Amino acid sequence: MASKFRTRFFCLVVSFSIAAMSAHADNGSVRPEQFTIRNFIKQTALHLKDNANSLNTLVSNVSVQPVNRVCVCEIMDLMNSNENLVQVAVFAEKVNSGNIGVNYQLAERSIKKERKRMKEVYFDSIKTNTKLAVNTNCKSLYNKLKKTNPDLKLYEILNADIY
Numbered sequence: 001m002a003s004k005f006r007t008r009f010f011c012l013v014v015s016f017s018i019a020a021m022s023a024h025a026d027n028g029s030v031r032p033e034q035f036t037i038r039n040f041i042k043q044t045a046l047h048l049k050d051n052a053n054s055l056n057t058l059v060s061n062v063s064v065q066p067v068n069r070v071c072v073c074e075i076m077d078l079m080n081s082n083e084n085l086v087q088v089a090v091f092a093e094k095v096n097s098g099n100i101g102v103n104y105q106l107a108e109r110s111i112k113k114e115r116k117r118m119k120e121v122y123f124d125s126i127k128t129n130t131k132l133a134v135n136t137n138c139k140s141l142y143n144k145l146k147k148t149n150p151d152l153k154l155y156e157i158l159n160a161d162i163y
Contacts, residue, residue: 068096071138072107075130078123088153091138094160104133107160114158
């Protein structure tokens with residue numbers, strides 16, 4: 001009876017070992033490659049043997065889609081007894097449903113709620129330096145702000161659609 005279990009266990013270990021040795025995600029490495037839409041389209045086009053010119057056109061069209069979002073940003077200084085954080089940005093993003101003023105107000109309201117939570121739990125003092133409201137997504141706004149101000153720190157990008 002014991003030899004039967006040993007045999008089964010040995011077969012199980014051998015099969016898992018073979019499966020682990022043969023499972024490779026990217027050129028022999030055991031970690032997967034970063035997924036991007038551009039790589040996905042290129043691999044799809046290579047698989048379907050598409051024309052390279054139409055592929056580049058497709059990739060550029062996918063990359064430059066119009067954004068139907070509004071973003072509100074608040075750059076602030078945060079202080080507590082242990083730390084002083086300067087130039088911290090909190091973003092709130094909302095899908096533009098047509099009335100852009102209401103969308104800005106809802107995004108700003110979500111930042112106010114987050115600011116209240118931050119003050120209750122983490123920080124003794126919060127000082128607002130700058131407020132921005134733009135008609136774009138928050139990731140691109142953060143990248144633009146980071147280029148002009150390399151000391152800028154991202155606290156969070158809030159989804160104002162769920163508040």
